Amino acid sequence: MTEHATTTEPTAGRPVAPRLIDGYDGVLSDLDGVVYAGPHAIDGARDALERLAGEGKSLAYVTNNASRSSEQVAAHLRELGAPATAEQVFGSAQAGAELLAGQVAPGSTVLVVGSETLADAVRAQGLAVVASADDGPDAVIQGFAPTVGWKDLAEAAYAVAAGATWVATNTDMSIPQERGIAPGNGTLVAAVAAATGKSPSIAGKPGAALFETAARHSGVDRALVVGDRLDTDILGGNRAGMATALVLTGVDTVRTALAAHVTERPVYLIGSLTDLYAEYPAITVEDGSYACRGATARVSGSRVTVTGREDDLDSWRAACAAWWAAHPDTAPESPPEVGFETAG
Secondary structure, three states, rough: OOOOOOOOOOOOOOOOOOOOOHHOEEEEEEEEEEOOOOOEOOOHHHHHHHHHHHOOOEEEOOOOOOOOOOOHHHHHHOOOOOOOOHHHHHHHHHHHHHHHHHHOOOOOOEEOOOOOOOHHHHHHHHEEOHHHEEEEEEEEEEEOOOOOHHHHHHHHHHHOOOOOOEEEEEOOOEEOOOEEEEEEEHHHHHHHHHOOOOEEEEEEOOOOOOHHHHHHOOOOOOEEEEEEOHHHEEEEEHHOOOEEEEOOOOOOOOHHHHHOOHHHHOOOEEEHHHHHOOOOEEEEEEOOOOOOOOOEEEEOOOOEEEEEOOOOOOHHHHHEEEEEEEEOOOOOOOEEEEEEEEOO
């Protein structure tokens, strides 16, 4: 990204609007850490999503989950009270199967490490699913499922080492759960990579294709991508040329956002989905000081000094604006030191 929420000037990524949602005609929302954590909906998420239709806004769910079908995901969302149909859900199982089908011959054999949903997606591409590396598969596709264990990873490693084409549905290193942060598909992919010295082709986020597909099928021209992960949701949305909002109900925090790689910097920082309907404050700049409502931030060397409360999101919006402006092309290897001062 070349523009962020650092000025009062309108940009392609950040139109001026009374409320955040007013600048867009649809939302592309992640699931884990945005709509729910574990088996429970995040506070305010259901009402915020339900309200979109009344506002004349489109809604699509873009997820790296490859263990459940679109209908299963939609049914789970409806159980939580969120509006959802299968047509609104775009996942990485189909994306992975389509990517794989473009790399192997029709009718090729594939070792599927993951869910039955992923296996069905592979079969839908005219490919044959096999159960073991002993079957001499032409390819391996790897996606997350809670049942994946050491034996499954070993079979994948044997096949990949023997020369099979390898595709991973996604490389999310972690998944937010009710009890905390758990290992994601990326950790399982990393185990096979460590054993074989090889790397897979990757479908799903942080690639742009999932976002572009979701926007196209949803008829959205000005999409707002909302996610809780910088390295998947925000990076993928940025790569797709869409506006991005990091929501602070999942994996990433204001501190990781501040230190984010340039390509992973969001346009917006919001506390939860309810902030879609709040006015997003402008950032103003004067003599090197970046102000967001009552908070200001200034950079000196490796330190960001903020005048404002540490628990006020506007303080961090100002801090991000100041730090990103000081480092527009390359993020320093070490995060900045952040100090807070009281106004007056």
